[in-house]
Amino acid sequence: xxxxxxxxxxxxxxxxxxxxxxxxxxxxxxxxxxxxxxxxxxxxxxxxxxxxxxxxxxxxxxxxxxxxxxxxxxxxxxxxxxxxxxxxxxxxxxxxxxxxxxxxxxxxxxxxxxxxxxxxxxxxxxxxxxxxxxxxxxxxxxxxxxxxxxxxxxxxxxxxxxxxxxxxxxxxxxxxxxxxxxxxxxxxxxxxxxxxxxxxxxxxxxxxxxxxxxxxxxxxxxxxxxxxxxxxxxxxxxxxxxxxxxxxxxxxxxxxxxxxxxxxxxxxxxxxxxxxxxxxxxxxxxxxxxxxxxxxxxxxxxxxxxxxxxxxxxxxxxxxxxxxxxxxxxxxxxxxxxxxxxxxxxxxxxxxxxxxxxxxxxxxxxxxxxxxxxxxxxxxxxxxxxxxxxxxxxxxxxxxxxxxxxxxxxxxxxxxxxxxxxxxxxxxxxxxxxxxxxxxxxxxxxxxxxxxxxxxxxxxxxxxxxxxxxxxxxxxxxxxxx
Numbered sequence: 001x002x003x004x005x006x007x008x009x010x011x012x013x014x015x016x017x018x019x020x021x022x023x024x025x026x027x028x029x030x031x032x033x034x035x036x037x038x039x040x041x042x043x044x045x046x047x048x049x050x051x052x053x054x055x056x057x058x059x060x061x062x063x064x065x066x067x068x069x070x071x072x073x074x075x076x077x078x079x080x081x082x083x084x085x086x087x088x089x090x091x092x093x094x095x096x097x098x099x100x101x102x103x104x105x106x107x108x109x110x111x112x113x114x115x116x117x118x119x120x121x122x123x124x125x126x127x128x129x130x131x132x133x134x135x136x137x138x139x140x141x142x143x144x145x146x147x148x149x150x151x152x153x154x155x156x157x158x159x160x161x162x163x164x165x166x167x168x169x170x171x172x173x174x175x176x177x178x179x180x181x182x183x184x185x186x187x188x189x190x191x192x193x194x195x196x197x198x199x200x201x202x203x204x205x206x207x208x209x210x211x212x213x214x215x216x217x218x219x220x221x222x223x224x225x226x227x228x229x230x231x232x233x234x235x236x237x238x239x240x241x242x243x244x245x246x247x248x249x250x251x252x253x254x255x256x257x258x259x260x261x262x263x264x265x266x267x268x269x270x271x272x273x274x275x276x277x278x279x280x281x282x283x284x285x286x287x288x289x290x291x292x293x294x295x296x297x298x299x300x301x302x303x304x305x306x307x308x309x310x311x312x313x314x315x316x317x318x319x320x321x322x323x324x325x326x327x328x329x330x331x332x333x334x335x336x337x338x339x340x341x342x343x344x345x346x347x348x349x350x351x352x353x354x355x356x357x358x359x360x361x362x363x364x365x366x367x368x369x370x371x372x373x374x375x376x377x378x379x380x381x382x383x384x385x386x387x388x389x390x391x392x393x394x395x396x397x398x399x400x401x402x403x404x405x406x407x408x409x410x411x412x413x414x415x416x417x418x419x420x421x422x423x424x425x426x427x428x429x430x431x432x433x434x435x436x437x438x439x440x441x442x443x444x445x446x447x448x449x450x451x452x453x454x455x456x457x458x459x460x461x462x463x464x465x466x467x468x469x470x471x472x473x474x475x476x477x478x479x480x481x482x
Contacts, residue, residue, distance in 0.1 A: 015151035017151055019048060028147060040085075047139070057099070059083065064077060066137055071188065097115070117209075131144040145171065146168065152212055155212070156213065159216045160192075169221060172220065174387050175222075215247075222251070223253070224253050226411050227409060252472065257461050265398050286374035305332065306333075308391055311338060311347065331377075334358075334375075338364060373397075378438050395420070396419050405426060421437055
């Protein structure tokens with residue numbers, strides 16, 4: 001079979017520890033729910049391997065495809081399909097590891113599952129088996145694509161396979177989450193003693209899943225070109241910058257896309273009136289609804305700032321709250337999110353201090369997130385670092401120019417002064433300067449309308465990213481068969 005230029009000849013095992021809409025804790029779930037479908041649209045035979053969480057098992061049907069034994073446990077491989085998409089799922093059904101109430105990584109109370117190393121070590125081991133000549137399935141992938149630390153041992157286990165096997169890709173969605181565990185688990189994970197070394201999985205006295213994936217994968221990707229450069233520096237490298245520089249020849253940054261069917265102001269059922277770049281009138285209805293929902297004065301002339309996301313230092317929530325009084329003086333502010341308890345409390349205090357000008361909802365609602373994107377005039381995203389980010393893309397698609405820090409995927413997806421506003425330093429003064437530029441632009445109605453339309457014209461679909469991944473897969477598979 002000639003793989004040199006034919007994407008439809010490719011087969012890929014895509015390992016997803018979470019996958020929207022079945023289970024999601026953040027951007028990783030969005031990517032795993034969208035990229036496989038975009039790849040299949042290009043003709044790539046991609047199949048998603050997922051743990052058998054209860055919500056995933058609910059989608060399974062038919063007889064088991066196979067049984068897998070590893071790490072002293074056994075799992076059935078069931079078939080399912082991603083809801084609303086023609087994407088096959090291989091479900092790893094092992095009740096003792098995955099059939100639990102709570103999230104993929106944590107119990108309902110918020111504590112990490114104490115056996116996460118084994119849960120995701122088993123997932124990685126199963127992925128490597130299915131990508132090797134020892135697979136119990138007739139279907140064999142050309143490429144195994146691992147995502148973040150929960151599947152990062154898959155390239156490690158795959159490296160131990162002596163017979164024919166797939167090439168491997170390791171995608172880093174956020175380098176800060178590394179899956180570091182007690183090295184005493186080495187034998188329980190089925191890893192040989194020699195793998196725990198400075199050139200292997202050892203990381204400052206811990207056993208690092210992510211480091212192992214970076215070391216052993218044939219190709220390493222991350223979710224934006226700028227983040228790929230940033231993580232090779234001490235400032236953003238989280239202790240792995242030396243290794244990433246060493247593997248720089250194999251490291252690529254591919255900007256994520258967004259689900260443009262779910263995030264489409266022309267067809268969004270979560271907002272009161274549809275609108276598009278050619279007819280922006282419906283956006284005013286969303287602004288009014290947003291003001292009413294948060295108990296703000298209904299005023300079309302005031303700039304309405306919006307923020308949706310985790311309340312953390314990484315996301316710059318502290319910068320946003322420090323600027324809160326000036327934002328309230330210049331217009332109105334709506335904040336939706338949760339996270340650090342101190343930041344949640346500070347947001348509530350800001351709301352109490354500025355009634356009618358500031359509205360806060362601690363928590364998350366998908367519908368409310370859509371309403372903020374549509375109803376706000378200016379979206380605020382002062383992240384200290386941002387591997388890719390999605391909200392800045394949603395905002396542009398909804399004609400809500402964002403103010404973002406010039407880092408990671410934010411600088412790769414926002415054109416300063418054209419589709420939004422960038423600032424350099426993670427400091428209140430620099431942030432406020434960018435906001436003042438945005439407000440001045442907002443009050444120039446013709447310039448603002450031109451910016452809205454330029455932002456809405458950007459193509460943030462998954463098509464471009466999927467083509468780049470498919471080309472990467474092809475280059476690896478061609479190297480394997482040459």
